[in-house]
Amino acid sequence: MSAIAAKPGANAGAFQPVASVIAIILAIIFIGVAYFLGNSGILAGGAMLPAQTLVGIIVGAALIAFGVHFVPVGGAPAAMGQSPGIATGVAMLATGAGLAGLFGGAWAASLGFGVALAGGAIGGGLMMAITCLMVNISYVYGMGIPAASGKVEKDPITGDSQAAYKSQGTEGHGLPFISYVGGVIGGLFGGLGGTLIYIELLDFYNASFPALNIAGEGASALAVGLAGIFAIGMFLVIAVLSAYNITGTIEGPHDPKFKRFPRAIVAAICASGICGLVALLVVAIL
Amino acid sequence: MSVKVEASHDGIPHNKVMGMGLILALVSLYIAVAASYAGIQYLAFFGGIAAVGALIWGNSTIKKLCSYGIGTGVPSAGMLAFGSGVIAMLFAAKLAVISPFIVPIAGLIIALIVGLILGWITNSVLNMKIPVMTRSIAELAAVGCLALMGLTVVATGHVTFAEITSINFEFLGVSMNFYDVSYIGAGIIAVSFMLGAIALQHPFNACLGPGENQDRINMLTIECGFLSMIVMAVISFAFVNSIAAWISLIIALIGWYWSYKKYFALSKRDAAAWLDAKPFSDAEE
Numbered sequence: 001m002s003a004i005a006a007k008p009g010a011n012a013g014a015f016q017p018v019a020s021v022i023a024i025i026l027a028i029i030f031i032g033v034a035y036f037l038g039n040s041g042i043l044a045g046g047a048m049l050p051a052q053t054l055v056g057i058i059v060g061a062a063l064i065a066f067g068v069h070f071v072p073v074g075g076a077p078a079a080m081g082q083s084p085g086i087a088t089g090v091a092m093l094a095t096g097a098g099l100a101g102l103f104g105g106a107w108a109a110s111l112g113f114g115v116a117l118a119g120g121a122i123g124g125g126l127m128m129a130i131t132c133l134m135v136n137i138s139y140v141y142g143m144g145i146p147a148a149s150g151k152v153e154k155d156p157i158t159g160d161s162q163a164a165y166k167s168q169g170t171e172g173h174g175l176p177f178i179s180y181v182g183g184v185i186g187g188l189f190g191g192l193g194g195t196l197i198y199i200e201l202l203d204f205y206n207a208s209f210p211a212l213n214i215a216g217e218g219a220s221a222l223a224v225g226l227a228g229i230f231a232i233g234m235f236l237v238i239a240v241l242s243a244y245n246i247t248g249t250i251e252g253p254h255d256p257k258f259k260r261f262p263r264a265i266v267a268a269i270c271a272s273g274i275c276g277l278v279a280l281l282v283v284a285i286l
Numbered sequence: 287m288s289v290k291v292e293a294s295h296d297g298i299p300h301n302k303v304m305g306m307g308l309i310l311a312l313v314s315l316y317i318a319v320a321a322s323y324a325g326i327q328y329l330a331f332f333g334g335i336a337a338v339g340a341l342i343w344g345n346s347t348i349k350k351l352c353s354y355g356i357g358t359g360v361p362s363a364g365m366l367a368f369g370s371g372v373i374a375m376l377f378a379a380k381l382a383v384i385s386p387f388i389v390p391i392a393g394l395i396i397a398l399i400v401g402l403i404l405g406w407i408t409n410s411v412l413n414m415k416i417p418v419m420t421r422s423i424a425e426l427a428a429v430g431c432l433a434l435m436g437l438t439v440v441a442t443g444h445v446t447f448a449e450i451t452s453i454n455f456e457f458l459g460v461s462m463n464f465y466d467v468s469y470i471g472a473g474i475i476a477v478s479f480m481l482g483a484i485a486l487q488h489p490f491n492a493c494l495g496p497g498e499n500q501d502r503i504n505m506l507t508i509e510c511g512f513l514s515m516i517v518m519a520v521i522s523f524a525f526v527n528s529i530a531a532w533i534s535l536i537i538a539l540i541g542w543y544w545s546y547k548k549y550f551a552l553s554k555r556d557a558a559a560w561l562d563a564k565p566f567s568d569a570e571e
Contacts, residue, residue: 218466248357
């Protein structure tokens with residue numbers, strides 16, 4: 001069924017001004033609710049901490065949504081060598097990159113904010129770099145197909161011509177250099193965003209636990225567990241919404257579908273607003 | 287932009303499947319919650335039944351949603367469902383400080399609210415223009431929430447936030463709360479997250495295409511649900527007493543074996559031809 005959907009209509013890339021404005025207003029309302037709940041003492045840490053945390057989560061989500069658009073997702077056609085990209089769906093790829101980054105960032109969380117974010121970004125980028133390399137090895141040496149993009153005549157970075165290597169009846173195949181670079185950039189953004197969400201939630205939970213009388217043996221492990229599962233959940237929601245935006249497959253930053261990313265960022269801001277608010281409410285003082 | 291591909295029309299309409307799955311899930315969850323409130327651990331297996339009910343509902347929704355080409359494949363719907371479901375489920379568990387009996391219904395309502403907003407974003411901001419999108423994503427979030435709640439009940443016997451975030455030990459006469467060995471502190475929720483998400487997205491993904499039949503998909507859903515329940519029942523040895531864990535495990539094994547046999551028979555029924563291949567050919571013949 002996804003094969004039919006791979007041919008989107010003409011207006012699929014159009015920006016929706018009215019809906020986008022409503023979405024942004026909704027996100028601002030969610031931040032306002034977090035501020036109000038912090039001010040009235042339902043959320044711990046005073047008025048500013050919940051609002052700050054939610055803003056951090058929203059920024060992280062926007063980074064994830066932006067990053068997903070760089071990743072060369074091929075889907076089922078790529079598995080048959082009929083279109084460029086990595087032969088699986090966005091949900092799997094972004095999750096792999098994001099979670100690799102999240103683990104990297106989580107290990108470095110005790111070393112400070114900046115180190116943790118850098119660790120997360122490098123973790124995600126490294127995971128995508130290795131994936132892209134092994135994908136190209138299996139394409140070139142396993143399936144015997146060269147890397148060629150179907151969307152551009154020349155590779156925007158190296159200037160290599162693409163059309164001559166493209167097989168007839170396909171949209172290109174393999175992972176051209178620009179797609180590889182896009183994959184690594186996407187992994188960097190995804191890991192960075194996932195780690196940002198995780199660290200913001202972790203700090204907030206650690207600040208909230210004393211008010212909930214959660215202290216003593218393993219309270220920090222509980223904060224890690226809660227922040228981790230929420231970061232994973234939110235990451236998946238944002239990644240799937242971004243996947244809907246690109247209707248499944250994209251070649252990388254040179255693909256015309258890449259220009260749709262503002263919509264995904266607006267969607268991610270609103271979606272992470274509601275998800276993040278509920279995640280903050282889990283440690284509400286009732 | 288979307289082309290509707292008709293999945294099979296036979297069998298029970300979606301609303302009826304949804305109603306049956308929802309009632310099965312909620313009734314089972316309430317039995318489990320009441321048992322945990324009364325201090326009986328032996329009824330924790332009802333959580334698995336609740337998960338199966340929610341998954342049957344979810345598969346019908348996924349079938350409806352994915353009959354419009356969403357372009358990202360069926361698994362993404364399962365991931366979205368559990369990504370939003372886990373958030374709603376934990377917040378509902380937190381509301382147990384009011385009363386443990388509001389947890390299942392609160393989870394359902396919170397998940398529907400979160401899902402409606404996500405569905406509206408998908409349809410309006412992302413311009414998917416799929417008529418059933420908003421409703422389907424709301425339903426999927428509710429399914430994710432209820433299925434995860436069910437698996438949580440199998441593993442721990444409880445749905446309340448206090449019980450799934452800490453384990454109370456009597457040690458030298460002093461009662462102590464340990465957080466790092468709890469369901470969430472030890473990260474077991476991540477296991478149930480993935481087990482539930484795979485059980486939700488697999489059946490339709492495996493059965494779609496020509497010759498797809500509702501009863502076969504539902505049987506595969508039940509099989510996947512019980513398969514996830516087996517793992518959660520094994521994990522439950524760490525949280526509930528061993529007799530309750532054995533009850534859950536045996537019920538999960540029986541349910542899985544029964545549904546697997548049924549699914550196998552239905553696959554044979556729907557197959558064009560059946561060759562009973564043997565792993566080793568007899569050299570003499």
